[in-house]
Amino acid sequence: MDAFAALDDPVRRSVLRQLRAGPQRVVDLARDHPVSRPAISRHLRHLHQAGLVQVAEQGRERHYSLRTEGLEPVAALLRELRPEAPLVTDHHLDALETEVRRTTRERRASPAPAREESA
Amino acid sequence: MDAFAALDDPVRRSVLRQLRAGPQRVVDLARDHPVSRPAISRHLRHLHQAGLVQVAEQGRERHYSLRTEGLEPVAALLRELRPEAPLVTDHHLDALETEVRRTTRERRASPAPAREESA
DNA sequence: CCAATGCGTAACCGCTGCGTTACCTTTTGT
DNA sequence: ACAAAAGGTAACGCAGCGGTTACGCATTGG
Numbered sequence: 001m002d003a004f005a006a007l008d009d010p011v012r013r014s015v016l017r018q019l020r021a022g023p024q025r026v027v028d029l030a031r032d033h034p035v036s037r038p039a040i041s042r043h044l045r046h047l048h049q050a051g052l053v054q055v056a057e058q059g060r061e062r063h064y065s066l067r068t069e070g071l072e073p074v075a076a077l078l079r080e081l082r083p084e085a086p087l088v089t090d091h092h093l094d095a096l097e098t099e100v101r102r103t104t105r106e107r108r109a110s111p112a113p114a115r116e117e118s119a
Numbered sequence: 120m121d122a123f124a125a126l127d128d129p130v131r132r133s134v135l136r137q138l139r140a141g142p143q144r145v146v147d148l149a150r151d152h153p154v155s156r157p158a159i160s161r162h163l164r165h166l167h168q169a170g171l172v173q174v175a176e177q178g179r180e181r182h183y184s185l186r187t188e189g190l191e192p193v194a195a196l197l198r199e200l201r202p203e204a205p206l207v208t209d210h211h212l213d214a215l216e217t218e219v220r221r222t223t224r225e226r227r228a229s230p231a232p233a234r235e236e237s238a
Numbered sequence: 239c240c241a242a243t244g245c246g247t248a249a250c251c252g253c254t255g256c257g258t259t260a261c262c263t264t265t266t267g268t
Numbered sequence: 269a270c271a272a273a274a275g276g277t278a279a280c281g282c283a284g285c286g287g288t289t290a291c292g293c294a295t296t297g298g
Contacts (some may be wrong), residue, residue: 007196008127016200026245039287057255058297060244075197077126081135081165082187145275158257179265179274197290
């Protein structure tokens with residue numbers, strides 16, 4: 001089962017969303033979904049085949065977690081289909097970074113009222 | 120049929136890619152795929168239901184074209200699942216824009232070697 | 239040591255999707 | 269006017285998927 005097929009199921013999409021919170025056991029995932037535990041097991045098998053989740057075995061428990069690299073085929077298709085030339089290119093960002101560094105350096109020499117300091 | 124189901128088929132994905140080149144007739148799409156014309160017709164029906172294509176009727180011909188807005192549900196899921204805090208936020212861009220404008224203004228007053236002038 | 243817990247898998251069933259062929263309607267062009 | 273072209277749809281068979289229940293196995297903890 002590939003990523004496209006894996007995403008074509010509401011339960012599996014929901015499982016993936018739940019895994020954003022961190023690794024989960026099968027029983028945990030089953031508890032929060034309206035299907036049986038074996039059903040979740042099979043969904044996880046499919047998600048694993050698709051490369052969307054990974055497993056960590058710990059004794060009798062299996063901890064499943066998200067594997068976002070598996071989303072790449074889907075992301076690639078979206079990039080193919082929406083030729084959105086990004087409003088700001090890497091080129092621009094590069095030039096901007098240079099400017100910012102220089103400006104910051106200069107400002108440190110002759111201070112001015114700062115707009116943001118947090119984070 | 121929703122967008123997720125619509126993308127879960129190699130023929131439909133291929134049709135969408137072909138439509139990047141512009142509106143196409145059913146026969147055109149069928150010619151470039153290893154399935155019958157009625158099969159393409161049904162695929163187009165599904166893609167239409169999913170909001171991924173739109174139709175323009177012209178006499179006995181129907182011109183199908185891409186409708187990228189239909190990809191939004193998929194794009195949204197990707198955004199949900201990859202918490203990639205964008206390296207540069209709108210906030211940053213805003214601040215950068217201010218800096219750049221000011222810097223440009225200043226530089227115009229006291230010129231320095233420019234790195235890039237094109238585009 | 240033994241019951242409980244966690245989990246995978248097989249078997250069965252119903253639904254849905256895909257491909258094909260056959261058929262029909264509408265439009266076009268000579 | 270008529271044949272050809274464009275395209276939608278129905279009917280049929282097949283394969284795959286998802287849900288459930290039943291079962292088996294390993295691990296854990298009192």
